[in-house]
Amino acid sequence: MGQASFPEMYERWLVGPLFRPWAEVTFEELKLSPGHRVLDIACGTGIVARVARERLGTAGYVVGIDINAEMLAVARTVAPDIDWRLGNAGALPLHDGEQFDVIVCQQGLQFFPDKPAATAEMRRALAQGGRLAVATWRPDEEIPFFRDLRRVAERLLGPIVDLRHSFGNAAPIEALLRDAGFHDVRSRTISRRIRFEDGAPLLRLNTMALVGMSTAGKAMTDNERKRAVEDIVSGSAPVLQSYADGSGVAFELSSNLVTAKG
Ligand SMILES: C[S@@+](CC[C@H](N)C(=O)[O-])C[C@H]1O[C@@H](n2cnc3c(N)ncnc32)[C@H](O)[C@@H]1O
Structure with missing residues (x-):
C-alpha cells in the first residue's frame, strides 16, 4: 500500500467489496434499457458508471462527473471508453441542453456543501420521465x-x-428531492453482508x-x-x-x- 495514491488504494481495496455491490443493487432497481443515457454524479473512480457500461455495452451513453481529478485519473485508466468529466455537483459540467435517462449519485451527497444546489442540478440534468437514485450510508x-x-x-x-455517515436519515434526502421538483420520491434501507478477503x-x-x-x-x-x-x-x-x-x-x-x- 506504501507508494499508492489514495484513489489507487480506494480502487484497489475498497471498490470491489464496498462500492460495487450497491451499484449492482441500484441498477436492479432502475433497470437500464438499450440507448439509455446514464450520469454518475460524484463518480469517484467510476464504479457506478462502469457497472452501467457493463449492462448497456455500446448501446448506451455513460458520463461520470467528480470534483477530484485524481479519482477521475484512476477512472480513466480503468475505463478509458467512458466520458469522465471534472466538475462540481453544484454546477454540473453539461453540454447545452444535455440530459440523461438515469442519474445515480452513490455515496456523494453527504459530502456536498450545497445540497439544494446539487439536487437542483440533478433535476436539470434528468430528462422528462427519467429516474434518479441517491445512496447514502446509514448512520x-x-x-x-x-x-x-x-x-x-x-x-x-x-x-x-464521520462525514461519510453524516446524512444517514432518508427523510431529509426525500425533502431535498421533492423541493428540487422530483416526484414519486421513495426511500428504503438496504442492508448487505460485506466481506473483505x-x-x-x-x-x-x-x-x-x-x-x-x-x-x-x-x-x-x-x-x-x-x-x-x-x-x-x-x-x-x-x-x-x-x-x-x-x-x-x-x-x-x-x-x-x-x-x-x-
Ligand atoms: C465516497 S466517494 C464515492 C465515489 C463513487 N460514487 C463510488 O461509489 O465509489 C465520494 C466522492 O464524492 C466526490 N465529491 C465530493 N464532493 C463533490 C462535489 N461537490 N462535486 C462532485 N463530486 C464530489 C469525491 O471527490 C469522491 O470521489
Missing part, C-alpha cells in the same frame, strides 16, 4: 463494525463526526479517513498523523478479530437508496 451507530472502529479512534482523537487494507484506509476527519488529526503534522494511524490500527486489532470470517472480515452494512422520477 454509523447502526453499523456496528464502523461504530466500533470509530470508538477506538476516539480514544486517541476525541469525538469524530483481507481486512488489513480496509482497516488502514478507514483509520486514515477517521484521523483526517477528526479535529485533532487536522491539527497534526504529517508525521504525527502517520503515528496516530499506526496507533489506532494496532488498537483496532480486537475489533477486526471480532468480525473475522475465515481469513477475511465480514460485517453488515446498510445504505439508504432514495429513488425519484423527473
